[in-house]
Amino acid sequence: MPSSGRHVTMLTEGTYPHIHGGVSTWCDQLVRGMPEVDFNVLALTGSGREPVTWELPPNVYRHTAFPLWGTVPARRPLLGKERRRFIDVYERFLLSMLDPESGCDFTQGLYALARLARAGRLSAAMRSEAALRSLMWIWTMPHLQIAAARPTVHDALTATDLLEHALRPLAARLPEDCVAHAVSSGLATLPALAAQHFDGVPFLLTEHGIYLRERYLGYRTGEQSWPVKSVILSFYRELNSMGYRQADLITPCNQYNRRWEERGGAPVDRIRTVYNGVDPNLFPHAGPDPAVPTLSWCGRVDPIKDLETLIRAYAMVRAELPEVRLRLFGPVPAGNADYRTRLEKLAAELGVSDGISYEGRISDVASAYAAGSVVMLSSISEGFPFSLIEAMSCGRATVSTDVGGVREAVGDAGLVVPPREPALMAEATLALLRDDTYRTELGARARSRVVDQFTLHRSVDGFRRIYLELAGSPEPVPRYAPVAEPRAEVPQALDDWTLELVDPWYRELASDGSVW
Amino acid sequence: MSGSLWLGKEGQDTLPFIPRQRPHAVAADPIDELADRMEELIAAAVHPDEVAAILESDGMTDAHIRTTYGRQDSFELAEDLYARVERRYPSVAGPAADPWHAALPACLLRGLVFALPGLAYVLGAPLLAGPPDRFGLPAGTVPLLAGAVTGWVWNQGLSHRAYAWLGLGDRPAAAAALRTGAPLGAVLSALVALAASGPGELSAAGFAAGQAVYLAAATVLLALGRERDLLVALLPMTAGAAATVALDLPDLLRTALLLLPLAAATAFARRALSGVPGGDGGAADDRPGPRLAASVPYALFGLGTGVLVLYAAVGDVFADGAGSAVAAPSAVALTLSMGPAEWLLYRFRSESLAGLRASTTAYGFRKATANTIAVCLGGYLVILFALTVLGTLLWPGAPELGALRLTGLLLTGMVLWTALLLQSFGAVRSAAAVCCTAGGVQVLALATGAGHPRTVGPVVAGVAAVVLAALVGALLGRATAHRV
Structure with missing residues (x-):
């Protein structure tokens, strides 16, 4: 049965709908953004008994947790x-x-x-x-x-x-009339590869992080011996390459990821970047800067976010502007308490403890961005960070590190500095704090950049078209253009004006007048 | 960003730490300098891409790589670095983890709480006294045995189910299984005892009902790891039983000393269960849980081993009638030895794990395992022998310990230990089949009067031991049987 493009099997590994995080947020956005598409979610999990932590919308007609661990029913051995x-x-x-x-x-x-x-x-x-x-x-x-x-x-x-x-997911069956959408490389592609080969199911592969790179880092100091590590990483490398070669389309969330994809053998003409999106209505313009000059940061307190560089940069900023404060929003995940202690010690050594506050997890994320005169991102590794485009949507000027898709997200609407360079980060931050006009201008530019290029609407729409295209349906929109090649798309954005006008955030923008 | 099923093992510790550049070290070739700083990481890498991953996770961008190292991107630089450093194969950091480590005192405590309830028979003996029953056996024998075997079988199955839930990390479901299963088992075995009791054996049926309740409470406490509570509950009775050696206690006091541990164990079990938050018990949703049928072989295993132990204790009585002595020291030695037996099973597992880690060929592993089995089984038999001899010397009125009785007992011990070994490796079906067959043959021989238990016992146990030893050799010599 050929696929209609309105029936999708979403394949996840250790994320949606069981775990919170960037990829899960993205999955939730996608599923909710397409009420007309029926979703079958096949989630690879540990035991299969993990609770579902996301509320599934009605168009998710089925959700199956496929356990990788636990016992398999005993079968007669081969003879x-x-x-x-x-x-x-x-x-x-x-x-x-x-x-x-x-x-x-x-x-x-x-x-x-x-x-x-x-x-x-x-x-x-x-x-x-x-x-x-x-x-x-x-x-x-x-x-x-x-x-x-x-x-x-x-x-x-x-x-x-x-x-x-690792090979157990090969046994999972997908409906023959669906599009298989693996939202990461690796094990989640196994059922899709089998369904594509045996049943002719179209196979779409989306990558947020770089799966293979994460496996390399995960096994590096793991408990496994060299031979085990070598075999398992060879398996992941070959599987990764096979996914890249076989996928009908690969949609990384930034251009930067393409490097690994092309290295793994992905044909260039089958890679199409689709950026993550944010709802500008949920992250409206944050209004005037806080009274006290403040640097705001939002995320998980985790070594990959390199908060040490941020704290060092903050100490340098404070040496120049003593009234500046640093507010860190976000949870300390289980197991990261040591890291937070290390940060507190560093702040004490630098004599800036009194200017830093840990705000913990907050429900109204937009207010975290509003709390900052400048929003900071100091990570050493990122895909296409939601926290950055959300801050931009709030009209805040940003200073972020040049990792992953950050440069693509920021463009000329914020400052980008090399990672692990506190002095350069401090310099950029001071430039923004000292020049109110420049800061306001960058903030306005950031918001219009998000509204132009990184809306949730655009991101979801991109996938809607890709599903139809993979299903071989006739083109629903007469003039199809690549979804997220920003430069090439300005005329199309204007063409879509009448369509997009119906979206609520455009009303807000029209009255706000900050975009056009 | 994307999730991994091995996420729990990842996180901060896996982020590589590349030593920062030393200000004074000015190398002629910057790549050599980088290779020197990253030497350890590169030497242990399995592929150039692993080095690229480490470089990128350290925040090194392609732009930086082009200006500083003159290479196109991280992959090219990584290939260069990978080629410059010789591979090393570091062993896993830290001492190898031993998941089979077991504390000896904990195992001995379990053996003790298995054996102590036997004292209830000593304490309760005068209460059960009466003329021999319709089979010429001491009064109350049939209902007590029927109740004990029923309870034992039921609770073995129930423990397995509880442990299966605990193994899935679902404590509420384990507690729910115990909440339903334990009272049901108590009622069932009490009813069986009542049905098996003849005229004038009402007090025995009452005693059996108490025994059924005790077994249910003990199952709960043992499954939830409350051996200490159980020991505390048994202490008054133990003291009472010890006192009977010197004093003749009045019946009222004996009854009280029997009821007190019963009440205490039940109260402890209720407390232990109420300490576990209620859950859906795994029944209300469709998430996969252990199948009920999976516990049946464990129940049958309980039946087989239970019959073997009881036969060793009261086989003579059945054959020779009320006049002969119960081989109490044998039964006590067998139950007490279950503590060291459990510890030796853990020893075997950790020794065979060490064997897996030390051997590089299948043959080498087989040899190491055979050696370990011999040592552990030998150790168990020595302990059983010592306990039996000690028990016979200390027990007033114990039957004489002849060579034949001793051989039979040691062979029964060998059957029990090898069967437990097979069971611990998941081969519960074959272990249960052998034990049930052996027990069945012994009971059949008793019922038909074919041969005296003194000879039937050792012969049947000997054959079973040989069969089990063959199974152990065939199964445990294979490395795949030793999956952790």
């Missing part, structure tokens, strides 16, 4: 000819990951394993002693680097188990 055939397939699959010279093809291997998984036979087969011995035989081949690491039986068992759990 005789079946077993020999499996071992042959499995050894080729392993060789494709561990020995690039072997000429074995990962893609064909994965499809063969998917066939077994769909018959419910893969887990038992992979947990067999024979499969374990295959791995031990292959990775001790003297010409492979991994052999030099002297892998043990325990390593083989661990690696096999991790692979077995």
Whole structure:
């Protein structure tokens, strides 16, 4: 049954609708933004018993939590000819990951394993002693680097188990008339790859963070030994590349991510950037600056946000302008208490503790941006940060670090400095604090930039068209243009004027007069 | 940004720390200088892209890379760095975690609370006294055994279900299972005891009902890890039983000493259950939970081992009638030895895990495992032997400990330990099948009068031990059986 573009299976891993965070927010926006599309959410989770933390709108007609852990129903192990055939397939699959010279093809291997998984036979087969011995035989081949690491039986068992759990999603079936939309690379693409291969389901891949890079960082100091890490990361690398090669369309949330996608073998003509969007109505212009000059920051208190650089920069700013305050909005996630202590110690060493306040989680996020004369972002890694475009939507001038898609978001409507450079960050911040006109002008420019290019409406609309396009439906809008190549789109934005006028935030803008 | 199922292990500790540039170190080649600073990270990397990931996570942008290092982007720089540093294969940081570490005192405490309730029979003996029943057995034997076996089987299944929920991290569901299951089991075994009681055995049926309630409460306390509470509940009775050696206690006092632990254990169990927040019990929603049928083999395993232990204790009585002595020291030694047995099971698991980590071939692992099994089983049999000898010396009026009885007991011990070993590795079906068959054959021999328990016992236990040993060898020599 061909897809109509009005039926989408959204594939998530460890995010929506079970966990809060940037990707989940994005999923929620997308699903709510398209009430006319029926969504089937397939969420890869740990045990399958995680609670649903997002309220699912009525157009999510089904939600399935697919557990990667926990026991699988015992099935008869493969015997005789079946077993020999499996071992042959499995050894080729392993060789494709561990020995690039072997000429074995990962893609064909994965499809063969998917066939077994769909018959419910893969887990038992992979947990067999024979499969374990295959791995031990292959990775001790003297010409492979991994052999030099002297892998043990325990390593083989661990690696096999991790692979077995990771491959479980191959068994998940998708409706044949849907578009499969994986909202991250990696394991979430497994059901989509199988559905595309066996049932001809169109496969859309969206990346927010860079999945493979996060796996590299996650396993780097992990508890796994070198051989295990090598096997698992080879698996992720090959799977990632396969997803990039096979996806009918890849939609990163910024241009910066394309670097990894192209490196992984994604065809350039199948990558289309669709920026995250924000509802300018929910983040209206914040009005006049606070009475006391204040730097505001909003996010999770986490090392990846590099708050140390922010605090150092703040100390330098305060040396020049002693009345400036720094307000940090956002929760300290479980396990990050040490990091907060470290920050407090640093502030004390710099003698600026009295100027910094930790405001914790707040419900009205817009007020966090309103609290700042300048909104700061000091992260060392970002995709296309919501906190930045939200602050811009509030008409605040921003100083942010040049990571991920930040430069694309900010354009000429804010200041961008290199990461981990407190002195440069302080210099930029002082420039803004000392020049009220410049600051106000940047703020106004930021808001109009968001309204022009990064509205939720535009982002959701981009995906609506992509779904229809992938489903092969006739073009619903006569003049289709690439969705989020900002420069190329100015004429289209004007063409859409009459359409977009119906949106409530345009009324607000019209009366506000700050945009045109 | 995108979530990961291994998120719990990630976070701040995984962010690499690249030592900052030392101001005085001016290298001729900036890439060499960077390779030097990142040496450890690069040496342990599995692919150049891992180095690129580390560079980017440190905030290094392509613009910076082009101006400082003259490379096009992080990938090109990473490839260069990866090629300049020799690979090293660091072992996992810190001592290997041993998930099977078990504290010996905790295991001994469990053994103690398994064995102490047996003293209730000592304390209650005068209350049960009466003429031999219709089978020529001491009064009350049949209802007591029927109640005990029913309760034992039920509670083994129930414990498994509770542990299965706990294993899923769902304490409320475990508590809900216990809240429903424990009283149901108590009622069931009390009814079975009542149905099995003959004329004039009402007091035995009453005693069996108390035993049923105790077993239910103990199951709750043990599943929720409240062994200490259980021990406290049993103390008055233990003191009373000890006193009977020197004094003849009045019936009223004996009854009170029997009822007190019963009331205490029940109260503790209620408290333990009320401490767990109520939940939907896993039944009200469609999230997958353990299947009821999955607990059945565990119940059958309880049946098999229960019959084996009871046979070792009262087999002679059934064969020779009311005049013969109950082999109480055997039963006490077997139950007490369950504590060390449990500890040795944990030892075996942690030793075999060490074997997995030390071996690089399947053959090497098989050899190491065989060695460990021999040591642990040998250790268990020595402990059982010592307890039996000690018990026979201390117990007033214990039957003589002949070579045949001792062999039978040690073989039964071997059956129990190897069966527990198989059960702990998930092979509960085969363990239950062997134990139930062995127990069944023994009961059948008793019922038909084919052979005396003194000879039937050791022979049946011997055959079962050989079968179980073969199963252990076939199963546990495989590395895949040792998944953590």
